[in-house]
Amino acid sequence: MDFKTFHIKTLGCKINQYETQAINELLQQQGKTPVPLEEAELVIFNSCAVTQRAISDLKKQIKGVLKHLSPSTQILVTGCAAQVLKEKISRWKGVQLVIPQEQKLSFFAQEKQPFSFPPINNYFRARAILKIQDGCSHRCTYCIVPLTRGKSRSRNPREILAELKRLVEAGFQEVILSGINLRQYGRDLTEVKNFWELILFLKQHFDFIKHKVRLRISSLEPKDLDQRALDVLGESPFICPHLHISLQSGSDKILKLMGRGHYKAEDLERFIEQIKTIWPVFGLGLDLLVGFPGEKEEDFLATYNLVKRLPLSYAHVFPYSPRPNTPAATFSQQLPPAIKKERAKKLRDLVEEKKQLFLHKLLKLPSLQVIKENEYSGTSEYYQQVFFSTSLSLANKKLIQVRPWQVQDNKLFVLPL
Secondary structure, eight states: OOOSEEEEEEOSOHHHHHHHHHHHHHHHHTTOEEOOGGGOSEEEEEEOOSSHHHHHHHHHHHHHHHTTSOTTOEEEEEEHHHHHSHHHHHTSTTEEEEEEHHHHHHHHHTOSSOOSOOOOSOOSSSSEEEEOEEOOOOOOTTOOHHHHHOSOEEOOHHHHHHHHHHHHHTTOSEEEEEOSOGGGTTTTOSSOOSHHHHHHHHHHHOOHHHHTOEEEEOOBOGGGOSHHHHHHHHTOTTBOSEEEEEEEOSOHHHHHHTTOTTSOHHHHHHHHHHHTTTOSSOEEEEEEEESOTTOOHHHHHHHHHHHHHSOOSEEEEEEOOOOTTOGGGGOSOOOOHHHHHHHHHHHHHHHHHHHHHHHHHHHTSSOEEEEEOSSSEEEETTSOEEEESSOOOSOTTOEEEEEEEEEETTEEEEEEO
């Protein structure tokens, strides 16, 4: 494609955000220039396909930008939606080129062979994402990700260490270890065989305390939460006291139907009680899927009551949507949209109540460690957005100490110390 300027719009997960940064750096190395949308000769959509809503949002965004572009501007769609819906997307108005996910990075790098882990040197946000794993070799019955990203691949730990050092040199004080399924990290490696061994490897070769850098873990599976996890977290004070767990359901029956029968909801509760001895206060987030085929009222209540019992700070609640070429799309007992919508709302309302309780828990703490993201807000170690009582002129990306001040309009306001 012949272009000198470009603009990238990103939809979906943290890995997509990372890959957007990689594409940005690759194109700039080739002499291309990132510009505002209206000035771009090429507009790139880095897409998501995890839900039907993600596809609808993609189409809506493409339609929305057309009115701002010159007739000569080209639109390229890549990412997960492009992997599974290439022919359909290529027929959308305004789209000139569709590059599947498996070809995305090699296309922009002008490489013949596909690769998963292009190095980055900087990041476009205040907290840097570090991609350590891609793909998933497990086949949950509802999930399209194995079809869009392929089998699990792990990044070499020494490459991860080198990129961590580059990000720290670029001024980042929080780095988020991210992957599609961190539970599968290391299965295809010899030096480091699992995620917790990777943490120990990084700890051995990099002094997080000296460099005033904290690590955040993006997302874990309930099965990751074992005694080894407790041991590593307990001896790693540089890891943020925050867990995001891909739970999906509180009903063991539904978990089996989802192809996730390798754990039970009670396993998470047991671990949460154990980790309180290490982290008296911590952020806890969940991924929850409601309205799965065959989900009866008692199954939904199992999820609802579990959320009620847990010290939750937030959750991502998704109503089930059938994805193409997944087993669950063909299951009988598909639920009506109205029931899925009602259950999602009920659960989100409960999550909002839990969030308010968590904000008031933080209000009682003497201080918080916050990464400044802009003049008015930042993110605490507990993965809670906080708002500064007055605008701060300090540089973004910096770790600052603040004192909780008040909760107002569902927001936690803080004072600098």
